[in-house]
Amino acid sequence: MANIILSGLAHSYSENPSGMDDYAIHALNHEFKQGGAYALLGPSGCGKSTLLNIISGLLTPSEGDVLFDQQSVTHLSTAERNIAQVFQFPVVYDSMTVGENLAFPLKNMKLPKQQIQQKVEEIAELLELSDILTKKARNLSADQKQKVSMARGLVRENVSAILFDEPLTVIDPHLKWKLRRKLKQIHEQLNITMLYVTHDQLEAATFADEIAVMYQGKIVQFGTPQDLFERPNHTFVGYFIGSPGMNFIDFNKMDTSYAAQALFAKLSPVQQEILEEVKSDNIQLGIRPEFVQISQQSEANAVEVDFVSVEHLGTFQIVTTCFAGKELKVRVSEHWHRQSDVLYLSFPSEWLKLYIDDYLVGESMESEHE
Amino acid sequence: MNKVQNNRAWWLVLPMFVLVAFSAIIPLMTVVNYSVQDIFDQNTAYFVGIEWYQEVLRDTRLHDSLLRQFTFSFSVLLIEIPLGIAVALTMPKKGWQSSLCLILLALPLLIPWNVVGTIWQIFGRADIGLFGWALNAIGVDYNYTANTVDAWLTVLLMDVWHWTPLVALLCYSGLRAIPDAYYQAAQIDRASSWAIFRHIQLPRLKSVLVLAVLLRFMDSFMIYTEPFVLTGGGPGNATTFLSQTLTQMAIGQFDLGPAAAFSLVYFLIVLLVSWLFFTTISHMEKDKSDG
Numbered sequence: 001m002a003n004i005i006l007s008g009l010a011h012s013y014s015e016n017p018s019g020m021d022d023y024a025i026h027a028l029n030h031e032f033k034q035g036g037a038y039a040l041l042g043p044s045g046c047g048k049s050t051l052l053n054i055i056s057g058l059l060t061p062s063e064g065d066v067l068f069d070q071q072s073v074t075h076l077s078t079a080e081r082n083i084a085q086v087f088q089f090p091v092v093y094d095s096m097t098v099g100e101n102l103a104f105p106l107k108n109m110k111l112p113k114q115q116i117q118q119k120v121e122e123i124a125e126l127l128e129l130s131d132i133l134t135k136k137a138r139n140l141s142a143d144q145k146q147k148v149s150m151a152r153g154l155v156r157e158n159v160s161a162i163l164f165d166e167p168l169t170v171i172d173p174h175l176k177w178k179l180r181r182k183l184k185q186i187h188e189q190l191n192i193t194m195l196y197v198t199h200d201q202l203e204a205a206t207f208a209d210e211i212a213v214m215y216q217g218k219i220v221q222f223g224t225p226q227d228l229f230e231r232p233n234h235t236f237v238g239y240f241i242g243s244p245g246m247n248f249i250d251f252n253k254m255d256t257s258y259a260a261q262a263l264f265a266k267l268s269p270v271q272q273e274i275l276e277e278v279k280s281d282n283i284q285l286g287i288r289p290e291f292v293q294i295s296q297q298s299e300a301n302a303v304e305v306d307f308v309s310v311e312h313l314g315t316f317q318i319v320t321t322c323f324a325g326k327e328l329k330v331r332v333s334e335h336w337h338r339q340s341d342v343l344y345l346s347f348p349s350e351w352l353k354l355y356i357d358d359y360l361v362g363e364s365m366e367s368e369h370e
Numbered sequence: 371m372n373k374v375q376n377n378r379a380w381w382l383v384l385p386m387f388v389l390v391a392f393s394a395i396i397p398l399m400t401v402v403n404y405s406v407q408d409i410f411d412q413n414t415a416y417f418v419g420i421e422w423y424q425e426v427l428r429d430t431r432l433h434d435s436l437l438r439q440f441t442f443s444f445s446v447l448l449i450e451i452p453l454g455i456a457v458a459l460t461m462p463k464k465g466w467q468s469s470l471c472l473i474l475l476a477l478p479l480l481i482p483w484n485v486v487g488t489i490w491q492i493f494g495r496a497d498i499g500l501f502g503w504a505l506n507a508i509g510v511d512y513n514y515t516a517n518t519v520d521a522w523l524t525v526l527l528m529d530v531w532h533w534t535p536l537v538a539l540l541c542y543s544g545l546r547a548i549p550d551a552y553y554q555a556a557q558i559d560r561a562s563s564w565a566i567f568r569h570i571q572l573p574r575l576k577s578v579l580v581l582a583v584l585l586r587f588m589d590s591f592m593i594y595t596e597p598f599v600l601t602g603g604g605p606g607n608a609t610t611f612l613s614q615t616l617t618q619m620a621i622g623q624f625d626l627g628p629a630a631a632f633s634l635v636y637f638l639i640v641l642l643v644s645w646l647f648f649t650t651i652s653h654m655e656k657d658k659s660d661g
Contacts, residue, residue, distance in 0.1 A: 078560075084558060089551060
């Protein structure tokens with residue numbers, strides 16, 4: 001039971017890191033509050049498993065500190081940190097029965113037999129393993145095995161946190177959904193900090209209250225699923241969250257074309273002010289496909305685009321258009337019909353985001369410092 | 371659904387049958403042929419039925435030799451299997467140190483058997499051998515050519531030196547095949563190193579251990595060259611094992627009939643014990659899967 005604080009964390013797998021590329025995690029500061037359900041979301045190789053192993057103590061970071069509450073645990077062993085962790089692929093002790101597997105961590109803590117028995121039964125009940133408690137673990141199917149390894153993670157009381165490293169990878173979709181709900185329930189019952197690593201945004205959103213999006217060894221945004229969707233803090237978050245991801249339009253201040261003017265006119269006064277002062281050339285405007293308005297006729301401040309393709313995805317369609325040589329996607333209803341190859345898009349001011357050097361700027365105060 | 375029978379497929383297996391016939395069945399049948407006849411010369415042979423078998427089974431020289439053989443094989447297994455596991459566990463896991471260890475371990479396996487015998491024959495001598503001389507120098511009265519116990523210990527030591535590396539290499543490969551996640555999970559579960567060995571490493575070494583036990587049993591049970599070179603079976607008959615007795619019978623005395631009968635008995639013993647080992651181990655697995 002503790003707040004987990006990461007301070008100036010960096011990790012490199014090579015002994016003499018020569019550049020930024022050698023770091024799996026870089027300059028990472030963060031705090032996970034006691035009792036929260038968090039997800040670490042990011043693409044493969046972004047450092048999320050590394051971060052998890054650093055928190056659990058399986059890895060010692062090259063730089064920085066891990067603190068539980070105010071106390072540094074950077075050099076403490078996994079056992080001393082009192083952490084439970086569930087791995088991507090099921091790890092069961094083959095020679096033991098399911099029940100013995102669940103009892104194993106408790107036995108190693110030298111708890112009295114009766115208490116072990118009781119706890120094992122309780123967790124088995126929770127994860128629907130009661131029927132197979134006496135079965136040898138080696139003969140289970142992959143998803144049963146994973147349930148067993150999950151149960152082993154949940155069986156200990158008073159752990160500082162439970163870490164899940166993509167635990168549902170080997171599980172089939174139907175059971176996946178069930179187990180995710182189960183985890184959520186367990187979280188509500190036990191009030192334990194849970195940290196869930198995944199590359200699946202849906203999984204992250206259904207499990208976690210708050211999501212930390214990792215990119216190139218850093219947490220680029222930490223917030224609720226809604227935050228990530230509506231105000232991506234970084235172009236990567238915009239691109240990674242949502243399906244399809246956010247549209248980004250390169251913006252050039254010197255551009256005097258009608259389209260550029262129309263876009264500029266849609267920006268808020270704050271955004272316009274920033275644009276006028278900024279020196280960087282890496283300026284992008286971002287808008288989610290869901291918020292782009294499409295029209296078949298010319299409208300004021302709408303930009304003209306060429307139609308490229310349309311995908312029917314059940315209850316909605318994704319229209320791909322070409323704007324200034326780049327693809328721009330728009331989400332429209334299933335009833336939408338195209339009448340010509342030229343379409344007109346307009347961008348509502350409130351959803352048009354300004355990114356300078358990949359970071360979001362020019363937002364109103366309450367969302368600026370997340 | 372009807373299975374289509376295509377008997378032409380048998381032709382594809384034929385080369386294998388021919389090969390096995392020449393490599394195993396025909397030689398074996400020759401031995402069977404010898405074992406039921408009394409042969410004087412090329413044209414004079416009498417069918418004697420199971421007479422040779424009866425003689426062989428009553429032969430006390432063979433009984434003694436068989437007992438020595440079992441004692442030797444089981445001692446070898448008892449020492450080499452645990453020692454091999456221990457060596458594999460303590461070996462470095464990566465880097466040049468591990469390569470070095472692998473090479474050093476593999477060296478004894480590359481030495482021809484009669485050279486191994488010679489090495490130890492000289493190594494153990496009290497006058498010029500380092501081992502024998504050193505033992506005597508520190509006051510141990512050691513002489514493998516005269517003392518039965520010394521002879522036994524030397525033969526055992528030689529075999530342990532020669533073959534433990536095989537067990538260690540097999541175990542090492544088995545250990546390397548265990549995914550890291552198992553050790554990580556064990557660390558999370560606070561398993562002691564004994565528990566890691568007992569519940570992770572040992573169960574996952576099982577298949578290579580079956581192999582190691584069978585190989586070491588069969589090889590040690592048929593051992594010939596090394597003790598022959600080292601002690602010549604002596605002092606007396608103290609280290610005369612089965613195959614040496616057999617050779618004496620077949621080549622020394624030219625008793626081809628009893629020797630053939632004995633060969634078959636020998637072969638059956640190896641087969642039987644190996645089968646026992648194998649079924650016991652696979653049976654253990656089965657019980658567990660139902661439990």
